[in-house]
Amino acid sequence: MANMKFYCDAERCIECNACVTACKNENEVPWGVNRRRVVTIKDGEPGERSLSVACMHCADAPCAAVCPVDCFYTTEDGVVLHDKDICIGCGYCFYACPFGAPQFPKAGAFASRGKMDKCTFCAGGPKETGSADEHRMYGSNRLAEGKLPLCAEMCSTKALLAGDANVISDIYRKRVINRGASVLDWGVNYDKASLRAPRTTSGKATGEG
Amino acid sequence: MWISKVHDLKATLFLLAILTFGLALPVGAEPPPPPESPIAVPNPASDLWRAVRQRSPMPHSVTQVEGVDTAQMINTSGETFRQYRRQDFVGAAGWLLVGVPVAILLFYVIRGRIRIPGGRSGRVIERFPDYDRTIHWFTALLFIFLALTGLTLLFGRFVILPLFGPEAFSVIASASKEGHNLFGPLFPLAVLLLFIRWAVRNLPAGRDLVWLFKGGGIIGNAHVSAGFFNAGEKIWFWSVIVLGIVVSVSGLILVFPVFGQGRDIMQLALVVHGIATVVFIAFSFGHIYIGTIGSEGSFEGMKNGYVDEAWAKTHHDLWYEQVKAGKPIDMAVPRDVPELHEDEHPGVASTEKA
Numbered sequence: 001m002a003n004m005k006f007y008c009d010a011e012r013c014i015e016c017n018a019c020v021t022a023c024k025n026e027n028e029v030p031w032g033v034n035r036r037r038v039v040t041i042k043d044g045e046p047g048e049r050s051l052s053v054a055c056m057h058c059a060d061a062p063c064a065a066v067c068p069v070d071c072f073y074t075t076e077d078g079v080v081l082h083d084k085d086i087c088i089g090c091g092y093c094f095y096a097c098p099f100g101a102p103q104f105p106k107a108g109a110f111a112s113r114g115k116m117d118k119c120t121f122c123a124g125g126p127k128e129t130g131s132a133d134e135h136r137m138y139g140s141n142r143l144a145e146g147k148l149p150l151c152a153e154m155c156s157t158k159a160l161l162a163g164d165a166n167v168i169s170d171i172y173r174k175r176v177i178n179r180g181a182s183v184l185d186w187g188v189n190y191d192k193a194s195l196r197a198p199r200t201t202s203g204k205a206t207g208e209g
Numbered sequence: 210m211w212i213s214k215v216h217d218l219k220a221t222l223f224l225l226a227i228l229t230f231g232l233a234l235p236v237g238a239e240p241p242p243p244p245e246s247p248i249a250v251p252n253p254a255s256d257l258w259r260a261v262r263q264r265s266p267m268p269h270s271v272t273q274v275e276g277v278d279t280a281q282m283i284n285t286s287g288e289t290f291r292q293y294r295r296q297d298f299v300g301a302a303g304w305l306l307v308g309v310p311v312a313i314l315l316f317y318v319i320r321g322r323i324r325i326p327g328g329r330s331g332r333v334i335e336r337f338p339d340y341d342r343t344i345h346w347f348t349a350l351l352f353i354f355l356a357l358t359g360l361t362l363l364f365g366r367f368v369i370l371p372l373f374g375p376e377a378f379s380v381i382a383s384a385s386k387e388g389h390n391l392f393g394p395l396f397p398l399a400v401l402l403l404f405i406r407w408a409v410r411n412l413p414a415g416r417d418l419v420w421l422f423k424g425g426g427i428i429g430n431a432h433v434s435a436g437f438f439n440a441g442e443k444i445w446f447w448s449v450i451v452l453g454i455v456v457s458v459s460g461l462i463l464v465f466p467v468f469g470q471g472r473d474i475m476q477l478a479l480v481v482h483g484i485a486t487v488v489f490i491a492f493s494f495g496h497i498y499i500g501t502i503g504s505e506g507s508f509e510g511m512k513n514g515y516v517d518e519a520w521a522k523t524h525h526d527l528w529y530e531q532v533k534a535g536k537p538i539d540m541a542v543p544r545d546v547p548e549l550h551e552d553e554h555p556g557v558a559s560t561e562k563a
Binding site for chain 2: 010017020032034037038039040041042043045047049051053062065066067068069070071083085086087088089090091092094095096097098099100104106112113
């Protein structure tokens with residue numbers, strides 16, 4: 001089974017917000033809910049970087065730890081999902097999440113919180129796979145169709161990567177090698193050489209980079 | 210490969226140097242200089258990511274997604290909140306809320322019920338008029354409801370969920386949350402009404418120290434003087450006011466997430482709300498005990514408004530004398546009470562009324 005992860009390459013993200021738009025469109029999320037957002041630091045200054053942020057599907061998810069009704073679960077693919085039939089909209093997951101992923105539609109009187117909504121890695125939810133209920137409550141289930149999350153699939157610069165952690169880290173590793181070894185001194189930082197370039201690589205990595 | 214080998218060699222030599230020379234050096238001598246950083250060009254992004262993790266001042270950040278805190282990339286306090294919630298708070302709160310009733314039970318077993326010495330007189334005097342009892346029970350019922358719904362949200366996952374399963378517990382928890390949020394905002398009103406009605410009578414007096422020093426007569430049978438409210442009741446009253454304000458303010462921050470309050474403020478509010486309410490509930494156990502089975506004759510004062518004269522003489526002798534004299538002394542009695550007692554002779558009513 002795969003262990004699904006997102007990775008956003010800050011050297012590539014151009015802050016186009018297409019991932020945000022694609023996500024909203026694909027999953028038809030309620031008004032005011034953004035499962036993904038692009039954060040730009042040092043905007044307009046030297047060293048400006050942008051990152052697309054959403055649920056990172058933590059292996060040990062803080063949201064699941066603090067949830068008073070225990071509505072979170074991790075799929076076989078390592079995707080953290082939650083059951084909206086069980087969620088009570090208390091907001092504790094939002095306090096604990098490192099990435100600000102949980103979103104709350106303003107449901108009741110005084111804009112009180114409705115049931116939480118967050119990135120599902122385009123893996124739907126606990127309803128029957130492909131059903132109308134699943135799409136209405138959780139959005140697309142692209143994973144079941146053999147597709148990856150749309151945000152990453154359509155990223156124009158391939159800054160946002162989604163997929164199995166091993167594959168993602170391979171791709172990123174090649175990129176880093178391509179960018180020049182001076183950026184990271186492998187011999188010092190990664191003494192165990194787990195991330196060192198393959199023997200066949202000299203200077204440029206082969207394949208996409 | 211060769212880099213690491215050279216590096217290992219350097220490290221070994223360095224260690225050797227420390228072992229041979231370091232021990233021989235006199236105390237206070239210059240330590241050997243630290244090895245130079247072998248990274249000639251450090252990762253240019255490392256400073257940036259340190260800043261993002263907020264280990265150093267956070268650089269300015271923006272996002273096009275509207276909302277509070279959306280421009281914050283990493284919420285570093287989230288993990289602290291999680292640790293606090295799961296590791297520290299749930300366990301400590303559980304022990305406190307189990308420990309206090311156990312302690313009270315032990316006290317009851319050892320000390321037993323505090324009786325009225327010499328038994329009841331058969332005559333009653335009015336202690337809490339209708340209005341006083343109304344605001345008391347309004348607060349009390351609200352408090353119990355909010356405590357039960359709040360504790361369901363705090364402990365339900367560990368206590369109720371395993372018993373009834375996630376679906377049934379979700380219904381209970383959802384009802385608890387909605388009920389808690391709906392009735393919670395009434396609690397500040399209850400605290401305000403209590404404050405307006407009883408604050409003056411609960412002002413500290415010199416004799417309160419004596420009362421406290423003697424342990425309120427709870428242990429042993431020493432006679433202790435008290436006015437309308439004794440020092441124990443005053444401490445409870447001011448605890449209700451202070452904890453009530455803390456709980457109300459933190460609760461209002463949480464229940465209306467529409468005033469632009471950020472995640473950190475709401476985290477803090479939840480931490481404060483949790484601690485204050487658990488302490489509040491633990492305190493209330495003591496109040497409920499002493500007001501019901503702990504002390505003979507106390508409950509009827511809040512039940513029908515009248516207490517036995519012997520009870521009043523034992524626990525609130527100064528107030529009893531004031532009522533008997535038919536005049537207010539040092540604000541210990543509300544102004545309307547003496548008049549009321551003058552109408553139907555000085556505070557005496559028939560036994561049947563009780």
